Ligand SMILES: CC(C)(CO)[C@@H](O)C(=O)NCCC(=O)O
């Protein structure tokens with residue numbers, strides 16, 4: 001197998017150096033990262049282009065770059081239908097979540113939970129996010145290093161340490177501005193690397209029509225699978241409908257993304273960035289799917305040296321093997337692909353460090369130390385970003401100890417942990433009756449159910465291995481494969497799950513939707529049992545009147561009766577209570593802000609808000 005030349009290592013080093021350069025630039029320019037507003041929120045001054053590229057970079061890591069081609073190679077193009085989920089998966093955040101969250105002018109998205117429910121719900125939301133992100137970042141930093149190491153002997157722990165430390169450094173120096181601008185640069189490198197592999201790969205295989213012929217004859221082009229069985233791993237329903245909930249949990253309520261929307265200059269700019277993320281996300285999906293197809297065309301029917309590793313799902317090494325095989329003899333291109341992999345990883349973990357620092361600061365530290373000076377708060381935020389960077393290295397080691405198939409793990413984690421949090425936000429925004437007790441019970445039950453099915457599926461391997469499709473079998477059963485392989489495959493595909501095993505074999509693409517609905521249902525039941533929230537008790541601006549909008553033909557008084565209009569009222573003092581530690585930023589009073597009002601205009605209110613706050617505090 002081809003080894004790296006000096007040129008390749010130099011390209012990798014240049015990637016790290018350029019990223020750190022961007023970090024240094026933002027540490028020394030602008031406000032020099034001396035306020036939390038700049039360090040955590042990029043001064044709320046970003047325009048839509050960098051924000052949109054940064055949005056797609058957050059959850060597009062080496063896991064997707066390696067995992068998706070492997071998935072397409074093994075199971076055909078069915079996974080590509082997840083692109084259908086991008087429509088609603090971005091439209092709903094743009095027109096439901098952004099308007100509500102942006103107007104509240106939060107820093108942490110979990111502040112919403114306190115405004116709508118209670119402090120306890122907020123803390124639970126924050127802790128859930130921290131858990132999800134800490135596990136995810138370990139997988140993200142470990143995956144590219146591991147895959148490269150397995151095939152090319154690339155220094156495993158050297159790569160983990162170099163990426164983890166470089167990323168920690170530029171995130172700590174340059175704050176969110178550096179994170180967003182490195183995302184822009186890294187997304188470009190990511191696309192360039194994928195494109196290079198595809199162009200060279202198509203050439204090596206004998207042109208686009210030859211690739212098409214081979215994947216067509218090899219049965220890789222999947223027809224739309226409309227099987228309603230929820231245990232079938234990838235169908236149109238699991239990907240196109242279940243995927244919408246996955247997208248909502250990531251692009252609607254996940255702190256990493258919401259923080260980007262909030263860093264936009266205006267609400268319009270935030271909505272526009274969400275729209276602009278759509279084509280780039282489709283492009284990214286298309287590139288990784290096409291890469292899987294080219295890979296199949298290259299190896300189908302001839303070289304099955306790596307097919308042995310395919311038996312139990314998708315192995316990342318295979319993709320690296322293919323890439324190195326393709327790019328051998330093109331000096332610099334293997335290095336470009338390495339840069340592509342690590343770009344994807346860096347842009348994800350940098351978002352993780354910054355968003356973790358933000359929620360820890362805003363939700364866990366500030367409420368307990370309300371008198372902290374701005375300088376001290378910024379210092380603590382930087383210390384937090386750095387600590388999470390170092391924790392990431394520890395998590396990479398933990399990932400190393402668990403032997404996992406990365407794409408499934410990432411998607412399962414998003415569903416198991418992100419789904420209940422999505423449910424919590426939906427419960428709060430769409431159901432004015434939901435009360436804090438219901439929210440707590442709903443979140444607890446939703447998490448319990450999703451961990452039950454998620455952990456159950458791990459111990460229920462027999463059905464976990466079921467997804468070997470007919471096409472995959474064809475690929476594995478080359479002429480010279482033994483009858484033992486045939487028998488093993490038949491046993492795998494014949495065993496149909498029943499009873500509890502059927503529950504455990506729920507497709508992981510349904511996890512988000514399943515746990516989201518569980519939270520809403522249990523949350524509503526408990527709320528009605530313990531006394532539903534009254535309209536005048538709900539904080540203004542925290543409800544999205546979805547029923548009011550859907551039932552717009554009803555007369556006004558009936559709508560009011562159904563409690564499906566935005567509650568309004570002179571409850572400013574109540575908001576001041578709830579958001580006391582944040583009031584210096586003037587969060588509470590900007591609720592009436594109209595669409596498109598710029599932060600500059602808002603800032604004119606700040607002195608008034610501060611005066612009101614001081615008055616409020618001294619009279620209490
Ligand atoms: C999150 C989606 C589904 C959005 O397209 C996709 O980027 C994906 O499959 N990501 C896998 C996780 C990762 O790349 O880290």
Ligand code: NA
Pocket residue numbers: 056057058059060061062343344345346347348349
């Ligand atoms: Na990324």
